[in-house]
Amino acid sequence: AGDIAAGKAKSAVCAACHGADGIAVIPGYPNLKGQNEQYIISSIKAYKDKQRNGGLAVVMQAQAAMLSDSDIANLAAYYSSLK
């Protein structure tokens, strides 16, 4: 399982769109607060693998390309832990 503290540290970039508390700053982006850990992992990997396309998916493809499997697991642990 991911490391919540490492995920929090890594989340600074994510916060620009998804909010410091996991509540998105604009309604076109998803809230991540309390989202299921496993779903967050599979979603980020789907962007990284370019299985998610269209609309703003290109933004997340670019972000996900910079994340290792370990980064992804840590971010998922962090966002799913937010209440």
Next chain:
Amino acid sequence: AGDIAAGKAKSAVCAACHGADGIAVIPGYPNLKGQNEQYIISSIKAYKDKQRNGGLAVVMQAQAAMLSDSDIANLAAYYSSLK
């Protein structure tokens, strides 16, 4: 904007995976409770247009194919309204 009551009525099928209260029944599926309305709309449309692929996306592609634009707007209004 969508009709919350109509969305709730339409959500019976969604509840099988996403939960009656918008909290997913298994961790591989996303919670929808309180998710941003606009994001829900763009996500369902991305599945309908087969812009989201891989993993379990085929499940949502099939479900989304049965939804009209009006159904999608109503479902988004309903799930985003859940607190």
